[in-house]
Amino acid sequence: MATVHAFIFSRVENVYTICNPSSKSSRRTRKTVRLVGAKIPNVLPSFPVVDSICRSTSIRCIMGERLKQGRELELEDTLLCREEDRRKIFSEKMTAAKSLVRGRSEFWDLVDQISTSLHREHWEETSEITKLRSMKKDLKADVVLEVLKLQTNAKKALEFFHWAGKLEEYEHHSDSYLSIIVILSSSNMLDAAQAIIEQMNNNGLQIDSGIFAVLMKCYGDLGKTREALDVFDSMKTKGYVPGTNSYNTILVALVRAKELEMAESIYVEMLGYRVNMNTLTFTTMIHCLCLRNKLEEAKGMLENMLDQGSSPDVVTYTTLISSLCKRGKMSQAFDIFGKMQEQGCSPNVITYNFMIYGLCFVGKVEAAIVWLQKMPSKGCTPNIYSYTCVMDGLGKVGRTNEAKQLLSEAIGKGLAPTLVSYNALFHGYFREGRPDDALDLFDEMSRKGIRPNKVSYTTLIHGLVKWRRIPEALRLQDAIELKGYKLDFPTLKALLQGLCKEGSHKNACRLFRKMQEMGHLHDSEAYYMVINANLLAGEMEEALILFYELVRNNPPNLLVYNKVLQDFCINERLDDAIHLLKFMIENGGVANVTSYSILLKELCKEDRGDVARQFYATALKRGLFPYYNPDNHVCRRKFIESD
Template identity: 25%
Template structure:
């Protein structure tokens, strides 16, 4: 900056000497003589003698200049700003000290003439003197405000002064000056306001940016779209998201219309901090206002929506993007394909893949890996291999990740020959296999039981200087243990230590699991003992492995004991092992211990998973213990798990079997209020419960008309609700209704229901036939019972021995 100012000064001085004739007419004769002495001298003694003479003359005569005389001369040169500025400099160079009036005069001249460079140069020198304490700018500004009547000139002067302060790189002084200018009535232009804001923003001072913005707003200065962009960008960089949103809303209310840059800043900032709702709303506003917007911003919003699994909205963004004339790129489709693959929605992922290909967008290895992983996740391993082969044949560049997925798929199918061939193909294509690829092969051989081949791959890995990681060792150790090669497992642990890797709790856990699966529970117990005494981190991993190991070997009691021991030591086993333990206990009917396990988990802030709750509730329902079943059912919901219609139905059925039909009805209402739609099984359970309740209350002693009324009243409401839900009766539901009619001695109605079932194309099962046959037998209509029995046998159904004994008994009674 300083060299530029010196060049500008020399240029002004040259202009002054070229115009010396004009100056002699308007300036004082004294000044004229001073300035023309060097021009008239023809002394040949050289530049040094001339310079000395001039200096002596300046020293003798500079004190004769007055402030009024200089100011008057400047006013005479108002129409010649360059000459005026040169005159101002020359008077200063001969020792004249300018005061407020002369400074004010030259500032006004340069402001009227819009001479920004000269005025910034002048202010820069003044600001530099301020820094050394030689002058105060504020009296000059105040004098200028009182002496200048042109508001445009004052605004221009304030702009140049702000620029000079910025060039001094002093943020605090610049802010203070800006505040003084505003308080004195100066109105900086919108351009200089933005220059100041950018200066503050570039220094990372978001507080000062906000303070300057608030002051500009307070003094009603011109704020435009550039202001909006600068302030919001600074706030986002400072992670002040809420303030950025507030400023955006304020400026929109002021009437500022965002442009492409401002919208991009806002949308990218919102997405960076997870404010995808607002980003999506801003994008809709952009579309409505038809503001030109790059594809990158659309992709950013799509990426955010996909992260939150709001894929339908992301698809809408893609659709709007193309409607606005922007071509979707590989990233646009990649986000959607990746998200649908993670959700396991292969059809939607393939739809977007097809759309991508149809638009001529070249796919990459990342998209290939998403699709292949999705196929493997859906257990479509063979299809994953087929797609891999198609991608490979199409010439798409496939990276190491894709090859690893394909190798894992071949390993999963037990086709180790193809997996090894892929590894060699990688090498031939210039792709260097890494630890993950070799570990994949080792795992495949271990899963297949070919432990020697796994060891050979491990040895090859070492020969090629590829270092195994903890996962590699754990897989191989587990393989050795499962095959009963316990000494080899210990040797591998020693090798692991030699490589600088210390076995972790997971390593020991893998060994414990392998020992148990290999039938060597004793060594597993020894390993757990060693781990407890050596104070290995995450000892709960070893406890979890031991619990699963005992369960695998059929020792549920030992698994419970080690679980309790771990809890007492403050090392709760993992939820998976707990769930497995609870499941085994429920299968064995040991519900009290299963409940104790759940309670101990909860006491240690570990919430059982929904499956564990379901199994425990189901076991209590099967045992007829509705009190404990309901306790764990309510606890499950309180812990944040949602019960499905199957679990509700199980508990309702348990209530009905215990004669607590009203509790079943209450639970049915709770299910409806929870927004869970009952299925036909739930209605069937309630119908059956109502009928059995009537029987228990001795309704057969009442008049037949009364029984009919009671029966119809009890079933009408449920059947009506089923009809409203457009729910069709199935065979079990018809069977329950037929049983109710039979026990109420309404055989014709029962037969009518049976025929209705046939007319609907439903095939009665053994239970349906048996129910109606029993109804006929109970009323002594043996011939109808035998006819129905014959029909049943013609359909290939055979009743059990107990049924025949009942039928023969009824015949003998008759």
Template identity: 25%
Template sequence: MWWRSRARGFLLRSLIRRPFPSQSKRGSSKTLSPIPPFTLGWARPVNLQFQNLRFFSSPNEAVSGDDEDKNRSFGFVESSDSLISDAGETGIDGVDDGGEGSSELDGGKDESQVGAESLSSLREESIQDDDSLGIFAPLEPVGEAAEDPGSVTEIDIQQVDKVRSLLRDSSQEPLESSLDKIEVSLSEELVAMVLQTPYVSGHNLVGFFRWALRSEESVKSLKMVELLVNALSSSADLNKMGAYMLWDLIKEIGNEKGLVNTSILNQLISMFGRLEKARAGLEVFDKFDEFSCNPDGNTYYLTIEALRKRSMFNAAWSVCEKMLSSGNLPDGEKLGKVISFLCKGKMTKEAHLVYLMAQEKKIFLPRSSFDYLVSSLSRKDETVRIALELLDNYPTDSLKYANTTFGSVVHGLCRVKEPQEAKKLLLRMAQSGPAPGSAVFNYVITALSKGGEMEDAIAVMKIMEGRGLRPDIYTYCVIMSGFAKGGLMDEAYGIYREAKKNHAKLSPVTYHILIRGYCKMEEYDKALNCLKEMKDYGVQPNADEYNKLIKTLCLKAVDWCTAEKLLEEMKESGLFLKGTTRSLITAVKELEQEAQSESVHAEA
């Protein structure tokens, strides 16, 4: 009957799959997106989660309950009379069935019988013709989405596995000979998959790439070279054989336009740096112009880093000069490492030039690198002033951590005999930070005392005490020594009394300064009293104090008696006097005896 062809046409047309959007023909696999609901004319959307569909044997008669259950089991969409009547005038094969012609073909059967039989035959024909299998089978791309011959097929995967197994093989047979023996249809996709194979040695990957270049022109591309370099660069077991083989390959193809870029060369320099092959890394750096590549900030840093591992300071500075000329600097952290490296090589002036360029480019260094630069500059007499100027750029929020850095500059100023500049910096530290410690005060006090600027030295010591810092024995000794050198022994003795008040135990140096000072002023009694006070205070005099006193008594006071007593004290203390000084006592004694004898004879 007429409705049979229309129903069948509607059913199959409504459920037939539409072509998928075209995908890349060279993709290794295709992901199928879900089929969206679609409509037929004005009909409502047909969802693949089909609802119950009832076929009618005639416009006014439904199929029997059994057939309805069978249809429900297939999950068809429920349809109305009007939907069936609008399904079209032709069958699935496109032949016009015609209403009455169909009736004759049915042999004049009853309409109800024909209806049931038609539905049954429809299902049987669909199964026989595999229409139902096509309808309910898993989704398959059709039309332009069909599998492209250039894609990686199952055969290609097998070929990839063959190559991978061969590259992982540790046999001694030459790699290229082994590759020639296997049948492989080379393609860009296959080579890319092989290059991304883990646990393959670098020299085997390079050997495979060379072999592929001979047979497949598409392999010679920047993308393939990048894959190869990335594979070796990221390898955990990178060795020098693979790195040098890769570098030889790059030198062969590097002059061809578009096969090498800055990133590839940077990775090569990094690889040689990891292998501590600094000269090879420098060779890569020197090839940038030949390969028409422009070095960037990382290029310079990686080259310097490779040279650092071999302590090649001069070569590193030549790279730095090119970096400064180009104006391409790495980030602040890397630049800080470069500056620290130059300072370690005692190239502080050069490191300062790098710092100035960073300032011009507004690149901020890590605080540790800046501290190292300032401290290194302050260790050299000719660069102390530069270090002092750099302190003006110290971040105010980090001043509390800069005690050591500022202290090194104070020490440097004192060393070059600029105590007043050191004093200014000390006062600046006391006012705005970082807080100076006892060592910094001692540097300044020592420099002022050695320069004879005793008033300033005393003033700095008072500031020190005002900040809750107690001057140590060294500080008192320095001031005492300054007074003693100027012949101001009363002032020196006053400092001694103050030190004695603040410290339970003094050092032998404290008394040594007083004894020498009194001897210089020929105040021998006071010198002897200091020696006695020294022993009473629990400080044992050493041979130097005795030697100084004995020589002074013999040569200036001609008091060999006192000198001989001191010699006996030394023996009791277990100290030994030098032979020349001992002979001096004997000589003075004999001279005095001769003088007395001559005087007696003269009177007689």
């Protein structure tokens, strides 16, 4: 006797398949007939074909993945029965298959109707939903689950979930809860996901630890480590014992957020509970220790991992190698690289890139070039970052022309240069004092349609200011602003310094006011640069206005006070200097010996002894002994301009 299974038709694929699952050949024998819609075609395989297959095997129609719960109808048939009996059995089997197909068709039609309705506004009032409400028995858990899986709008999915849950004859299953939690978490609707978990808890449904892991991962991806820890603690409070996956999830979140001490604490807890550790656990903790600069402990953890029989993967080794290379510990990096190969773990392009970076970092550019050249023979094709690391190393040792040739070589091999590649060349040109070549490269980028980023512009402006190419720097600043970029404060400050050194006090004032509009109001050094530029240009009134503005916004340090005081004296603004020293005394007594000495020297030179004696007496009362005595016009010691 052989078991003959009824056909089950796939509505998704619109095919049915006759196969021989017991065939000894490597492939199953398949005969496929495509259906129109979900109906049984009028033309079926000839009976002799079916007869032939029925004698040797079972007949089964393979349905799509969604039809997991499709029932198989079994009938027994005698292989040696007469042809009429076989025809009768075949007819009964086809009738049963048609009935099943019709049921599955109705199932998917209902799913489609609900999903389509959810795309409309006020979907609860659509005719399909109204009809469904009146036919409550038609809404099954598997329908709700499929509708949820098809939703791309998390809010609509949540609305439907709550709507279905309010129907009298329907109750959510655990699969539906899990589906909506995943949807909400993926859309960063984590508060709503937590509310669903509470609802599950209130309804007495068992909450799988995987649900907590989903929430922790989403909170971790958003950088909300506090919330991720709350979920982790809630999991334990509710009586669930975290497993390897849960611990790994919270460890990854903490290390990513640089909450390194907390990560080590969780790891110790994991050890205490004897939770099994896998490669991800060890890799995460090696990364944590490297970030804390505990490289010896990180190496020890790798050894411990090997002793326990765990297999470090390429990420594990590369994590440790990258940290060693970034710190210039190349001998140790070579040891780990060798151990990696001994263990049968092949380094990837990222591993090689870090080794090349480390060699350039310690100035061994020639060795880095050798590593780059031997990568293909080791089964690893260099990428553009491999070339960029060497280019940056060449630029740092004054070999930018070779770096440019290397970029051409990379392009010739079909690699697309990144902005990092061009920025490395910019740095090299400015280190060598070649601003014109840097500007030519900038023009080349524009011709090729490569749009510079903020780092590119910042590098260019710093380099142009360094080599006193202020007009080009100003033009570049205007171009940057037209493209919608905003330069950071250090770059603007460097440009301001360049303008002040060039004596362009008007441009300096304009840039300074623009910096204030951008919110940079309280930098004493920037204030002093522009004050000093105005003093040198003889714009004393503007300098005085800026100084008192500085005092109102951010009281300057004593060095700035004394510099401005001295500049007033040099520029024969003695009355302003007197007023300034009084202001210093009245506002917290910030004046020191240098402050008094600067003014006393000028007062003595101008034969204003009465005023000088008053300030000298004030200084003595404050326990200060200025270098100049107005009674004998003698300097007790060499005048020191600053403390």
